[in-house]
Amino acid sequence: MYVVCNEHLDNAIDDFVDVYEQPPDLYELGSVTFTEWDVPKTCDFCDHFPRYLVV
Ligand SMILES: [Zn+2]
Numbered sequence: 630m631y632v633v634c635n636e637h638l639d640n641a642i643d644d645f646v647d648v649y650e651q652p653p654d655l656y657e658l659g660s661v662t663f664t665e666w667d668v669p670k671t672c673d674f675c676d677h678f679p680r681y682l683v684v
Contacts, residue, residue: 631683632658637674641683656682
């Protein structure tokens, strides 16, 4: 699972495909709600605010 900003969405998808050998599901943060999970404050690849969840 990756939480990424706009800029690093491609990186996350590439990594995901490398590891899991299938395309990930993408969710836009803010359009989905999660219980018992605090959305991380930063992208997995940089310090920017994350925009997408890649799972
Ligand atoms: Zn980023």
